[in-house]
Amino acid sequence: MKAKLLTTISFFTYQLSISQTEKVLNGKVLSQNVPLDKVEVINKTGKTSSRTNEFGEFSILAKEQDSLLFFSKNYLFTRLKLTLKDLEKNYLIVEMNPKAEELENVIVSKSVFTKTEIKKIVNNKDEINKIIIRKKFDEVTSKVTVYDGRIKNGLDFSYPIFDKPKKKIEPRDDRFRKLVIASCSPDFFIKNLKIKPEEKELFLKFCDADPKSKILLEHPNVLAVMDFLYDKNDEFKKPK
Template sequence: MKVKLLTTISFFTYQLSVSQSEKVLHGKVMSNNNPLNKVEVINKTGQTSTRTNNLGEFSILVKSRDSLLFFSKDYFFTRLKITQEHIDQNNITVNMIIKPEELNEVVITNIKFDRVKTSQQNIDDIKLAKDAGSLEKYTGVYNGTITNGTDFARLGKDLVSLFKTEDDKPVKTKTPKTDFKKLVAASIPDDFFIKNLNLKPEEKELFIEFCDADPRSKNLLENSNILITMDFMYAKNEMFKKLKTESQN
């Protein structure tokens, strides 16, 4: 009886140890039935990462309850919680959604128009010039011109003078981005700040400024790695929330 009990306990202990050990998970990343190449696949829990091949396939070590992050700059950030069913299936498919194309920024400038000044003398001079140039008025011979027609040469000169600007100043100038902000914009998806760091949308820019002020952020530029950047932002998020709580109190 004791032997049977020990055998049963040993069997369940073995099954538990096997279920908790890391296993290689195979999968494929797709978008609209097309395989995606060079997608970053990050095991946030296991601190490992890999990339998909030309067929969208990947292999990575996982265990149950690990979090996998899928990132590509042209697609929305995707997160997957690994279950035992995924491990047993060992052939998962992840679908990513492409980001909409962004339009180029339009900069509006101030344009100042010169006021057109006309005196009675100018009017008289123009009338006299028209009368003197009209052969039809004095000789009755038509010279091919239209008496009250438009002087396109003069009109062109007036338009050029109207659109001359004294000082073209942009209404709004963009604040130049630092190298760290460019790194974050290119590698960290927006969902990371809301879903992973639990920040409010309006807190995102302030938090990035907070991280940029830390001299250690410059070290990330020398070794641009998504996983290291995320870990840095996780640590800074704890300090950010602590300072916010203290300021509220």
């Protein structure tokens, strides 16, 4: 009887330790049995993020009841709340569904304004607003410099002995983040959206994954950007 009691206590102690302890969780993201590369994996609860490799594999710190978010621009957003069974398996298989095919945006070529058209723009608050936002966006973009990884007076690795296949690193597109910064005041996320400071970057990644964010880049507008952030905020905070 004592042996059974000790075994039961040990089992529940083990389960409790798993559920309360953060551990590295491994998994794979698929769509119709095809591995998905560069899928953003965000632990909303633990405030950490990761990304799948070319084989669809990922690793992320997590514990029981953590909420994991999976999103990619060509697939439907997926949310998963971790259970004790998920942690015990230590290997998640996540299935994502492709989005419906969308028509490409129609781009209107620029033309020279007549005097009448200029007067209309001057008297149109929406048009003036677009020009101001575009100017702010261009100013933020022009100030950003990218470090190319070169070391001054470093060794020359161009000799044959050092020749190795170079893996192409694609820089992340942060134009949407810059547009939001140019459009919204610093306290907008805290006062209006009720987003905690530590969740701001995760929320921006979540919004940027939506194809609608690219439409805003083509037609920047303060009200449109804020409406989009309000809509995504409701989805971001929605429980499973």
